[in-house]
Amino acid sequence: MVMPTDTLYGTYRCPVCGHRDAVELRADDESRIIECSYCDTQLEITSRGADSARFAVQVAAPRAAS
Ligand SMILES: [Zn+2]
Numbered sequence: 001m002v003m004p005t006d007t008l009y010g011t012y013r014c015p016v017c018g019h020r021d022a023v024e025l026r027a028d029d030e031s032r033i034i035e036c037s038y039c040d041t042q043l044e045i046t047s048r049g050a051d052s053a054r055f056a057v058q059v060a061a062p063r064a065a066s
Contacts, residue, residue, distance in 0.1 A: 010053040016041045025055065033060050 006027030012034075013020045019038035023045055026032075031046040042061035048054065 008047055008050060008055075010055050012043065012045055012055045012057045014039060014041065014043060015057055015059060023055065 008025045008027055009022065010025070011020055011022050014036040017036065017039040019036055021037050023032075023034055025045060025047055027047075027050065029047075031044050034043055034045055035041065036043055041059060044058050044060040046056040046058070048056055
């Protein structure tokens, strides 16, 4: 039996620096923690469904603003 490759491929926009980049998300994962490739902020990427090529993003670990 062949298992389909349920990998979602889409883009995110970093809410901190506005950088856009592409990321993969496994279809069986609700969300994934990544680091912005530009500012290294930890971001939580959440799928909006297989039909959406844009992931929802929120900051997972805000940096201390000191
Ligand atoms: Zn960023």
